[in-house]
Amino acid sequence: MSSADQTSTRGKRRAAKKAVPGFFDDYPRFLETSRTASSLARLNLRHLAQIDANKDILKGARVLDIASHDGRWSLAALKAGASHVTGIEGRPELVQYSNESMQLYGIPEDSYRFVAEDIFTALEHEDLDVDVVMCFGFLYHTLRYPEFFSKVRKLDADYLLIDTKVAPGQGRTIRVTADETAREAHAVADAYTEGTRTLVGAPTQKALQVMLRVYGYGVESVHDWGRMIKQVGGSPGDIAAYTKGERVTWRCRFDESVLPPSLAPTPEREAPPVSPVEPG
Numbered sequence: 086m087s088s089a090d091q092t093s094t095r096g097k098r099r100a101a102k103k104a105v106p107g108f109f110d111d112y113p114r115f116l117e118t119s120r121t122a123s124s125l126a127r128l129n130l131r132h133l134a135q136i137d138a139n140k141d142i143l144k145g146a147r148v149l150d151i152a153s154h155d156g157r158w159s160l161a162a163l164k165a166g167a168s169h170v171t172g173i174e175g176r177p178e179l180v181q182y183s184n185e186s187m188q189l190y191g192i193p194e195d196s197y198r199f200v201a202e203d204i205f206t207a208l209e210h211e212d213l214d215v216d217v218v219m220c221f222g223f224l225y226h227t228l229r230y231p232e233f234f235s236k237v238r239k240l241d242a243d244y245l246l247i248d249t250k251v252a253p254g255q256g257r258t259i260r261v262t263a264d265e266t267a268r269e270a271h272a273v274a275d276a277y278t279e280g281t282r283t284l285v286g287a288p289t290q291k292a293l294q295v296m297l298r299v300y301g302y303g304v305e306s307v308h309d310w311g312r313m314i315k316q317v318g319g320s321p322g323d324i325a326a327y328t329k330g331e332r333v334t335w336r337c338r339f340d341e342s343v344l345p346p347s348l349a350p351t352p353e354r355e356a357p358p359v360s361p362v363e364p365g
């Protein structure tokens with residue numbers, strides 16, 4: 086055998102060792118309906134971190150999937166035992182793919198609903214009753230954080246699952262960039278879009294924690310991607326953003342004790358006595 090053949094055999098063996106079978110092997114249509122970070126290996130690893138690691142809270146839960154894209158995480162949440170998923174996605178063609186995939190994979194129609202609308206507009210009028218909010222791949226496609234988190238807070242969900250890019254550094258800062266709204270993965274155009282560009286941000290981990298805390302969410306667990314890849318195998322290249330600290334996967338829980346004192350509910354005080362109305 087020539088040395089070139091030996092190298093290619095070694096390469097194939099290494100690739101075979103690193104190909105980790107996973108959830109999306111059974112749902113290959115998602116590899117066709119998105120142009121966004123949709124390598125099978127990466128999707129399978131994200132499934133372990135975002136869905137499998139949270140199946141205890143997804144079981145039986147009513148779920149909101151923010152920026153639901155082609156429905157991949159909505160379907161995964163249902164398969165993890167969620168009782169219902171609402172996906173909100175600003176690009177109608179992706180919502181069409183989502184509905185088609187749900188039908189293709191035989192998901193009961195009454196267990197999901199997709200809304201094709203900007204998340205900020207949808208959360209103004211949608212009447213949602215949810216236990217878990219999934220916010221995957223969205224927080225770096227907006228700069229409207231106070232509006233976003235206050236709307237999420239009003240949903241009164243117990244858990245907020247976050248997977249997001251973060252800016253480097255120890256400060257409480259937000260790195261500002263511009264999204265190109267013509268791109269499938271980027272912000273959808275809104276009232277603040279100038280031409281085709283929308284300002285977006287990537288908060289540092291500390292900045293994100295401050296924002297979460299203001300709205301009553303504490304980070305309950307941080308997914309350890311480095312440990313996971315050692316356990317399940319796979320190519321470290323697929324998750325480099327996570328192991329380099331450029332991306333995080335957090336499980337956040339609503340907890341009144343993390344609210345700053347000014348927002349924490351005060352014990353009900355006795356109503357002051359009503360003074361008799363003086364005759365006029």
Ligand SMILES: C[S@@+](CC[C@H](N)C(=O)[O-])C[C@H]1O[C@@H](n2cnc3c(N)ncnc32)[C@H](O)[C@@H]1O
Pocket residue numbers: 121151152153154155158173174175176179202203204205221222223226269270271272273
């Ligand atoms: C990077 S992709 C993430 C998709 C998926 N959640 C994931 O994690 O794989 C960002 C998605 O957010 C959607 N999106 C961006 N801005 C939005 C907005 N304001 N309202 C609703 N969807 C939005 C995009 O259309 C795109 O599908």
